[in-house]
Amino acid sequence: MAFVTANWNPLGEAFYRKIELYEMGWNLRDGLRDCLVAAAPYGGPIALLKEPQRRSPSARPQLEIYSSSGVSMASFAWKSGPVKQLGWTVSDDLLCVQEDGTVLIYDLFGGFKRHFSMGNEVLQNHVMEAKVFHSPYGTGVAIITGAFRFTLATNIDDLKLRRLPEIPGLQGAPSCWAVLTQDRQSKVLLANGVDLFILDNTACTPVTPPGLSPQANSIVHMTVSFSYKYLALFTDSGHVWMGPTNLKDKLSEVETKVRTPPRQMVWCRRPKSQQPSVVIMWDRHLLVAGECKDTIQAGLSTVAVSVLDPMFGYHLDDESVLVPELDGVRIISGTHHELLQEVPAACEEIFKIASMAPGALLLEAHKEYEKESQKADEYLREIKEQSLLGEAVRQCVEAAGYEHEPETQKSLLRAASFGKCFLSNFPPEQFVSMCRDLRVLNAVREYTVGIPLTHSQYKQMTVQVLIDRLVYRKLYPLAIEICRYLKTPEYQGVSRVLKHWACCKVQQKEEADEVIARAVSVKLGEAAGISYSEIAAGAYECGRTELAIKLLEFEPRSGEQVPLLLKMKRSQLALSKAIESGDTDLVYTVVTYLKNEMNRGDFFMTLRNQPVALSLYRQFCKYQEQDTLKDLFNQDDDHQELGNFYVRASYQEGKLEARLSLLQSAVDEYNKAKNEFAAKATEEEMRLLRFQRRVEEEKGERVLGYSLQDTMHCLLAAGLHKQAEQLYKDFRVPDKRYWWLKLSALAEKEDWDELEKFAKSKKSPIGYLPFVEVCVKHHNKYEAKKYVSKVNPEQKVKAHLAVGELEGAAEAAIERRSEPEISLVLSRCSPATDSAILDRLNRARATATKK
Amino acid sequence: MAHSRRRDAPELPDFSLLKRLAKDQLIYLLEQLPGRKDLFIEADLMSPLDRIANVTTLKQHEVDKLYKVENKPIVSMCDQLCFLIRPRIQTVKWVADIVNADKAAGKFRRYKIIFSPQKFYACETILEEQGVYGDVSTDEWAFYLLPLDDDIISLELPEFFRDNFLEGDQRWMMTAGSALHLLHSLYGPFSKAYGIGRSAKMTYALWRELVEEGEQRARKPDIGTVFLIDRDVDFVTPLCSQVVYEGLMDDIFRIKCGSVEFGPDVTSSDKSVKVMLNSQDKVFNEIRNEHFSNVFSFLSQKARNLQTAYDKRRGMDIKQMKTFVSEELKGLKQEHRLLSLHIGASESVMKKKTKQDFQELLKTEHCLLEGFEIRECIAYIEEHINRQVSMIDSLRLLCLLSLTENGLLPKDYRSLKAQYLQSYGIEHLLTFANLRQLGLLVEQQPGETLTVMESKVGKLVNDKTAGKLTDAFSSLAKKSNFRALSKRLSLVPKSGEDYDLRIPRDMAYIFSGAYVPLSCRLIEQVLERDGWTGLEEVTRMLNGNEFAVTAGNSGGESGLKTDTQRIILVMFLGGCSYSEISALRFLGKERGYKFIVVTTAILNSARMLEAMLDSHM
Structure with missing residues (x-):
């Protein structure tokens, strides 16, 4: 100490x-002599390329990747082109910028991930110097070529190459340069002799640093x-x-x-x-x-x-x-x-020789306390007299965060904890979280892990990113321990780590599908928010379709399974999963996909086994592809639906001949479907249509397309009784119906003579009350009265009432000795005018009820 | 009304929040297309939109002209076009045609489609197929729920009924799930969920999935219980003639989005008047749930009260008069206006409905419900068809006959169908095919046919899907079992007893004491039993698919239910009628519940059957 x-x-x-x-x-x-070295910030990994200028196939440069503590993670001979620069991305991937402008990306363990090119200009003129830089937009690469032009990519994950403008007056290489991020833009600052320039997308601006030594x-x-x-x-x-970079002072x-x-x-x-x-x-x-x-x-x-x-x-x-x-x-x-x-200030205050800062005194007090010396009390008093104990505790806690040695951390935290005992109401959060943070930091600083993060870096980087870094290093158990220890929500913590673990696991080629699938499901079983489909996607990407399907089985949300299944061309399975999910939109997606993928016959067969998909597709066809709809029914031998289809089509058809032929097709289909009723009805419709056309041609009466009833009504209204009669006979219209029809048609026309003739033609199947009522309806009481006598006894009262003959009604009612009918008539009588009838009715009622 | 309230019913939550959310989102979407634009609105979105944002609001956000979506070429000079539409294939096709026409004419415009309440992949496919995918930007207006009244929320999706039950297209299921999820996150968490029906089950599952995906916030719930019910569980109720005031208004004047247009015969002037029918209308609020036979006495009482209130001004001094004019007169005038409108409406209803034939129609309906004098009923229906009284009404009676009798005898089926076709044209062959598919109007079949079909289908495909298929097929040819259900749930009160419609005893008053709506009876029973125990026989007859889930450990309360659990959200998948809402209101008053009805649309017999016609396509 x-x-x-x-x-x-x-x-x-x-x-x-x-x-x-x-x-x-x-x-x-x-040592590091003759090495190209790149070490990632935040205690990241170190990459070495030994003797990068070697070119012969017998002696290739060696690329090695180490943790910050020098533990080897990968090592292999470099077989690609000459490397100009190494660099790390924010997600711990290694970038190797080659002389020809190709950038190769490797993961932490030396696995090749992908490559991209920095463009033709770079390819032609070669990379003179390259820099890898980090900005809020990701990892970028800047290159100056042999032709002294800069090419820049701000984010390698969303590659947009920018060739910066030419620098006026630049004859040779600039003496030095750097990349800046200013105003949400990456720029290059370069020096040509004593002149400074800022290069951005559009311009090259000369700048001067104020007060530069002459x-x-x-x-x-x-x-x-x-x-x-x-x-x-x-x-x-x-x-x-x-x-400052803005060069203002x-x-x-x-x-x-x-x-x-x-x-x-x-x-x-x-x-x-x-x-x-x-x-x-x-x-x-x-x-x-x-x-x-x-x-x-x-x-x-x-x-x-x-x-x-x-x-x-x-x-x-x-x-x-x-x-x-x-x-x-x-x-x-x-x-x-x-x-x-x-x-850091807190450490300085505490450890500076002869410091009287509260933290220093507290640390001293605690030391004395441990020695069981009464001086502890003196120091403590001194702090308390200035009422700085809270400040002292805070200082000790803060300083502990800046110390690298666990021993020093401990003594500072112990002092803080000691000081806290003499404080009431001191908020514990700072102390507790510092203890937690330090535990995590010490764990990752551990030699085998080798991430020498400081507390400030840790806070800047956040736990999430730290977890990611551990995951990239495949330190899954440690990552999970940290998540659990910090009580990170499962979704962001443990589940995420497990997912990465699983994605890594599925790439282990030596293990059998069965084994991996089981291992994954056992481990991930209870974790919340795991997306098996993502893991399956990982498996599929490394060519393990069977494993992917097995993994998908674990995915509880069937909707999530569909896109991957489609990608893997398991369309049938995708379709059933989509239907299971209940999301019609998804079903539709699969159906459209299938439609384009399969030949028509197979497609229809597939749909046939999936009623939901089928009805969906039918809906679509109804509006978009009528003919497909027909094919669909044809394939299924669904004659009933085909018949319906033709009938529907016939209504959209203007020309009579076409319409008739469509209806004929419908008849055929209905016959095949053994739906005699529909077949017969359709045939009759055809007959009716032909009849209507004839009437139109001969009599000029517009009836085409009317229903049978309407046609007859129309004919009767036009006085074409013969034609109406013919329909009545041809179509075996029930008598009642015909009588009703003719009755109302004649009444509407007020053709009372014809009506009378009709009434007398034969015995009415609907009785004669309707005759009475229809006349009354058309305000012809005179005509109505003609039929009253013909009305059968049950309805006579009603008939009399309809024409307003109270007396007749009363007589009929009394004759029938029906109590309700008598009451009915009574209710219509007014005591002023019909007193005689009233009396009679009352008497009759009395006798009727007596019985 | 002279109800003995068992317990004070809890307060309803405030649903105006839903409107605000919808409005804010719409404005946001409009602002996404900056500058002046013409807005094309789908016809059936117009009224709902009107409830959310009026023309002034739209104009404030640089909407220049408003057009209704009609399937014809457009006349617009604006260089930005915005389409607010339902995700329907035809409409999207129409938009694509406009874009292509502009392209052909060398006109350059910006297009944006706002789908409400969500977009479907199928729609995007159309844009792609028509080659305009890149030209049109699309967005979703998550306007799922429109509060029509304090206790009615509508999804305004009438096509749900046909798409889901007839076409077997489950595209709206996700919408229903999302709507429920929205309510859950704003007014939940719901601690209990009951339901019956295939769609109910699916909606429930989809909703739970959404809940599990999203973050959970602990809040004090406003609504504790939710009941999901499929329309196909009970087809009988919406097919009956409505005789409660609000239902009657809907049957006769067609309430659209909570408002009704009274024609000159009601207003007794030459103008039509649009009136909002909701609890804000004090007169309406008092009579909406009343049997029509009581409405007149209510209205005349009201008129007398009004007169007394007016009369107060006699003998007032100037000062009193002043306060009267400033405070009361306006209210009285308003009430006066409403009163005269409702009296006008009632008169107009009277003219139509008190006639002999309406009484006979009701009598037939009641006979069918009771299973009494069926032959006479068939004769009546036949006459009804023969005389071409009304296309829809005839169909309605036929369906009622089939539903209550478990299908028609083959002989009757054929003859009635033939006569119907003669009366209304052969195109109804398709209507009958639809009705049959839905199970609304079927021919009685020997019992084993269904099982034969099932086993055939089962052999065709693997076991897993077979279950689903059987499900689908059983809905094709399912029996209604109405008679047995009616007996078990005592839906039809014993006849012979006088039913005083002024003092309702039970929910049967909705149908003049002749029938307790099946849907509402189920809800009542399940709430009473706290689940489906004891109703096994009933659910079997209703094709199962029932569920009852209690979330978490909130159970265990003995007997006394908390206020929030007495607020019950009933979601009708496929629509519900105003009569059912009235019945639930009555049930709520009796049992101390508050019901909130969420429905895919307000349904009545006419709308339901019109959806079955194929001529509209």
């Missing part, structure tokens, strides 16, 4: 520290910070200029006294730090340059220089690589992996 500050170096008003993360597990004979003749190196907010330029005069300029161009230069800046600083590396020398109020000469010795120096240096034992992070710089060498960062 006492040595916490031993690795601290002051710079300006802050301290910098270098922490050892790992002793590298790899065994590199020549001694400079050329900018030889430049770097942009992790957040794209800051820019550092290194000039041939040995000056380092630092400022200058933060600092330091003279390094080294004129050789550096090997690498990166920003090293905490997110909230006030102080800008860059780390510059030459072959064996590392320099941290910070803010400079006045340029003070600094000796380039190995150890730190005096206070307020704008820089300090380290000696490097070995060839190294700098990896910029959001809160520091990682330094990877052949043997070690270190983190260089500004000491």
Whole structure:
């Protein structure tokens, strides 16, 4: 503990520290010499391409992938073209940019995923230099070709190549360049001598960094910070200029006294730090340059220089690589992996020598407490007197997050926990979540996992992404443990990991379909929100159709199974699944697909076994393809429906002949369907149509298309009694019907003579009451009365009443001695005018009821 | 009404939220097509749209001109066309034709189709086949539910009935599921679900799937129970003549989307008046559930009350008069206007319905329901057909006869059919085919035929689908079993007793005391028994497919049900009639429930049978 500050170096008003993360597990004979190296940010993997310039088939370059702790993950001989640049994507895929502009993508384990080209121009002029960069839009690639033109792709997953405009006055290669993300656009910043240009999609704009030392003749190196907010330029005069990327002002300029161009230069800046600083590396020398109020000469010795120096240096034992992070710089060498960062404020406050900050006192108090010394109380009092105990606890918790050593973390957290005992109402969340976070971080920093994340990086990256990274590394058990430990909702956590596991599992070619399917279902059985169809899709993609089908069986939502089944050409199965899902739209999708895939006969056969699909398709055909509909019925020998189809068609047909022939087809079909009734009815319709045409031609009466009844009515109304009579006989119209019809037709015409003749022609099958009523309806009481006498006794009362003959009604009622009828007549009598009838009726009623 | 209220019925939730949601979404969709545009609206979406957003609102969002969708070429000068349509193949085809015509004429416009309530893949296929897929952008207006009144919500999908039950096309099932899901997420979670019928079961399953996919929010439910019922469980009820005021209004004047147009014969002027019929109309609210024979006395009482209220102003001083004019007069005037309208309507109904033949019609219906003097009924129907009284009414009687008698005797079937064709034309051959398929009008068959068909089908395909097929076929040739059901559920009260229609005893008052609607009786029984236990025989006769699910551990309440569980959402798949709604309102008052009726559309006998005609296509 006492040595916490031993690795601290002051710079300006802050301290910098270098922490050892790992002793590298790899065994590199020549260290990093003659290697192309790419290390992913956020403690990501490291890729090495040894001796990249080798070309002969006998001695190929070796590509190796390691975790941050140097544990080997993949290693293979590079057999493709010469590689110019390596880089990692945000989803831990390795990009290898070849000289010809082809970019090959490999996964963490060296498995080839895909490749893409950066375009023809690059192919012709070759890649001179390439850079892989990250932005909110994904991972991008920028290339400068042998013809000094830039080509840029902002997101390799949605590849849109952009060739940037030409730079005026550029004769040779630019002295240095960098990619910026500004105004939601990726741009290139480049230096040609001392001139700076910004290249965007449309233009090349010259810019000048304010206050750049006049001694400079050329900018030889430049770097942009992790957040794209800051820019550092290194000039041939040995000056380092630092400022914001918008070049509106200058933060600092330091003279390094080294004129050789550096090997690498990166920003090293905490997110909230006030102080800008860059780390510059030459072959064996590392320099941290910070803010400079006045340029003070600094000796380039190995150890730190005096206070307020704008820089300090380290000696490097070995060839190294700098990896910029959001809160520091990682330094990877052949043997070690270190983190260089500004000491966070909380740590500084606590560990600075002779610090009286509350956190420092609390830590001290706890130490004394553990020693069982009464001094603990003194320290504690001192904090409490200033009522800073809460602040002290907070400081300790925060500092614990910044410490890499579990021991230091523990002592800080213990101190915090100790301090908390003397506080009431102190919110526990910060402490609890810090403990959780640290547990997770320590687990992933573990040598075998090798992800040296800092707390700030972890917070920036989020748990979800961390889980993803673990999944990419196939560290499924750890990922699941972390999800469970953090109580991540199943859907985002455990289920997601299991899904990836399953997708990976299905690619294991050596295992049998059965075994894999069972293993997957056993493991995934109870997890919520698992989509078996996605896993099945994975299986299908690596050519295991049978396995995919087996896996699909586990998918509870049948709708989800359909698209994949279609893709696998299991259309029959897809159709039944679609129907099972109850989603008609899905059924329809499959039906359309089948229609295009199969020949007509097979298609119809398939539909025949699926009534839902069939009725759906029929619906569609009804509006779109009438003929198909007919074929469909034909195929099924559904004569009944065919008959109906022809009848329907006949109504859409204007011409009589066509109509008749359609009806004839209908008759044939109905006969085949043994539906004699329909056949006969249709035949009659044809007969009727022909008859109607004849009437139209001969008599000019418009009756075509009328029903039998309407036709007769029309004929009778027109006085064509003979024709009506003929229909009546030909179509065996029931007597009653004919009588009703003729009766109303004649009454409507008010042809009372004809009506009388008709009434007398023979005995009416409907009785004579209708005659009475129809006359009354047409306001002809005189005619009505003629028929009253003919009405049978049961209805006589009604008949009399209809014509308004109370007396007759009364007589009839009395004669029939029917009580209800008497009452009926009574209700129509008014005491004023019909008193005589009233009396008689009342008397009759009395006798009727007596009986 | 002189009801003894058992318990205070709970308050109904506020459904205006549904309208607001629909409106906001529509506006959002219109804004997606910025600039001036002409809007083409599907005819049967016009009235529902009117309830959601009026013309002013549409104009505010840069709708220039409004057109009705008619299947003919359009005249529009606007360079942006927006189509608000149902997802129907013909309409989409029409839009495609417009686009193609514009292309041919070298006219460039932007087109957008808004499908309501959802789009179907079939529609997109049409656009693709017609080669305009890229030219037309499509969107969905998730306008599933239109609250017609405080307790009636309609999906306004009349075609659900035909598509689902006749054509066997289940495309609307997802819509029903989504609609239920919407209600569930706004007013649920529903803790109990009952249901009967194939569509009910499917809707339930689809809804549960949606619930499980979506996130679950714990909230205090407004509605606790939901009852799903298929229309084909009970075809008899909607086929009966309606005699309760609201139902009668629908039978005679055809209530459209909650509003009715009274012609000159009602308004006793030369103008027609459009009136909203809902609980806002105080007069209507009091008589809507009354048997028609009571309506006149109610109205005259009302008139007298109104007169007294008017008379108050006599003997008032100036100040009183002032308050009277400012506070009461307007209300009185309004009431006066409504009263005279309803009196006019009642008179017009009286003219039509008190005639001898209507009484005879009712008598026949009642005889059919009771299974009494069937021969006379057949004779009456025959005469009805012969005299061409009414195409739909004849058909209705035929269907009632078939449903109540488990099919017609072959001899009757043939002769009645032949006569019907003679009266109304041979095109009704297709109507009869449809009715037969639906099981509305069938020929009595020897019992084993069905099973023979089933086993034949079963051999054709594998076992899994066979079950489904059998399902489908049993609906083809199913028996209605009405008589047995009626006995078991005592749907027809004992005749001979006088039924005082002014003081209803049970739901039978809806049909003059002659018949308790089967659908409502089922709901009553299931709620009473808290499930289907004891109704096994009944469900067997109704082709099964019943279910009762209690979610979570909310059960266990002993006897006393919570308020939310006494609010019951009844969803009719395939439509319901106003009489059924009145019956449920009555049941609610009796038992302390509140029913909310969600229906795919408001149905009556005429609409139901018109959907069976094939001539409209």
